[in-house]
Amino acid sequence: MQWRSNSQRSFLGNIKLYFQTEEDKFPSRKKNPTPPEIVEVEDSPGPVKKIIKARKIRLNGKDQGQYLVRFKNKKSYKDKWLAEEAIPDVDLHLMRFRASRRTEQSHQ
Template identity: 80%
Template sequence: MTWPIGPNLAPGWIAATIKEEGQARGCDNNKQRWDKMHMEPEFKEQDQVLVSTLNFNIIEGPRKMRDLFLGPFTIIKLIGKNAVEVKPTEEFSRKHAFVPVSLIKPYFQREEDKFPSRKKSPTPPEIVEVEDSPGTVKRIIKARKIRLNGKDKRQYLVRFKNQTADHDKWLAEDAIPDGNLHLRRFRASRIAEQSHKL
């Protein structure tokens, strides 16, 4: 803390002590609020936990459609109060085994015998269209130019029928089944979009 220099030290000293007291009160208020809301995790070794997918970049698909938590994983050991070491499954064996406590939550198994009146969600019947093969193109979504062997090539992002966005593929024009028809539709839709913007 710096003290004012000069013949009249009292006003500066009073202002400095008031500022210091205000900062101390603010720190105390923050600590009280934190202590009131914060609960120490009660994890033990061999507990089953779910791990947040916040930092997982190996999961495919749109971020909105991903699961928020994966697991269950077993806690091998506790590392202080702030982290745990989990035993990763084979699928996530290359993922780091140490996880902060803020990114895990306890796993509870469903117990149907305890709650017999709780209804299970019925699995929807699988819709199968006989006339469409798995490689049938639904529509072309985007176009891009890439450079292959020193030449510019155009590729198109193709969505297939009865497939999710995870299965979209970038294909060259000659690799698209019924390419002429789908490319005409794609170009017409782009022209229509541009005319609406004007």
């Protein structure tokens, strides 16, 4: 048996196998577990002060935008990730969030 160099072994160890996920070809294959539920508006601790960050997650095979929201009169540890649909007055808050990101980028 021929031994490979360390660089070859480490490279081969990083390769992941590709498996096709068509259900008719692999009926016994289990699907990915469902992701945790997104927090609803009823669970929010009050009115929204501002949007701090944005991210995209994959939920049920679709990309979904989420926003880290800070609430009025609450500390930063109470910030929550909410879906766009769950944020009251989302258009106003998104407009302010995007404007603040543009000004931050122009000052760099």
